[in-house]
Amino acid sequence: MELMRIKDLPITADLAGFAAVVGVIALGAVAWVARGGLTRRWEHLVGLLGLWMVIVGQYMGLVSSPRERMMGEVGRILYVHVPSAWLTMLTFTFTCAFATFFLFSGKRHWDHLVEATAEVGVVLSILLQATGMLFAKPTWGVFWDWDPRLVSTTVMMLSFMGVLTLRGLLDDVDRRATWTSVGSILATTSMIVTYFSVRWWRSIHQMQSSPDTVADPMVFVLRWNAFAFLFLTVWFVVQRARLSARREALDAPPALPEEVPA
């Protein structure tokens, strides 16, 4: 058990895995946008796969996987809490990436994806906080405490809520897109701090688990649920981006009327 904060823990393995997942999805997103991805409803297949996987995955988590040694049945919330944490961070990573793409290219579809990922990320972070509190009460003994990990997670959630609020206040389409993107890049800082909070500071929250610290049958169920959450997240993001594009088309001022001869 770590007694002190550990700053110099090797993180190469997590970073490599994370970079691989990010790379694959980013390539997919770029290819999708380049081919005019909003025209075809391919995402329902991914969504159905995610739905099936989440049903099977939660059955495994709740019934067939072993109980945890110390936490007993309570430990099973891990299979919702940890995938929500991973997906919250992954989704916000994409908010930052799409925001950068938008600012450099000015292409409006990136803005739709910024809005979609920020909003889905906020929903995931609410799920993360809710399951975290339910997890904390029977294990640590409290729902909440002023701990670095819990505070930084809340700051992260509020930052992206703030970005969405800012977006809602701006009417001009170009300004809205630009400032949403700038805000998203800045808000991503809080996401990175949240990730490292358990290493930089002493916290009641444990450090990131790895396959070395988790028993094999649990690792499998965790990974399964992470992919289930990933596919569902992709479905929600694409749906939300589509909605964002439609809203913008609807809000666009009508073309100027033809000169009417007097």
Next chain:
Amino acid sequence: MNDASRRRLLALGALLIGGGAVGWMSMSTMGDDLVYYMSPTELVAKGEAGRDATVRIMGLVAADSVDWRPQEQLLRFRIDDGQTTLAIEGRGAPPQMFREGIGVVVEGRLGSDQVFRSHDVLIKHDNEYQPPQEGEHPGDIYKTLAEGS
């Protein structure tokens, strides 16, 4: 300046500020003064200054140290950080996962008699998730606390 170059400039600015903030936080020693908990060794090293101030300390519950008296709702145990052992005394039942060998964060005050009077005990679980070993009954562990008293 046209719109496109203004946007690019904003992007670079935001990335620099964000990256700088993260870099600074990873390097700074800010966290050294703002600690969520101290170790027993650090608290004892403070001497007089460490007494009668509300602090949190963290350590492992020492083996064979738990003394729980349900009638009086009195809980006594010792925590250990590898160097220093500190006696803890508190009222009320601890969280369910409380057991010998587990990490705890205790909030309270160190008295002049070197007994730490806690008003809150939290469990710090580590990042290991394992199925029960032979003969263990997860979820029942906390019951042994009441039985053992």
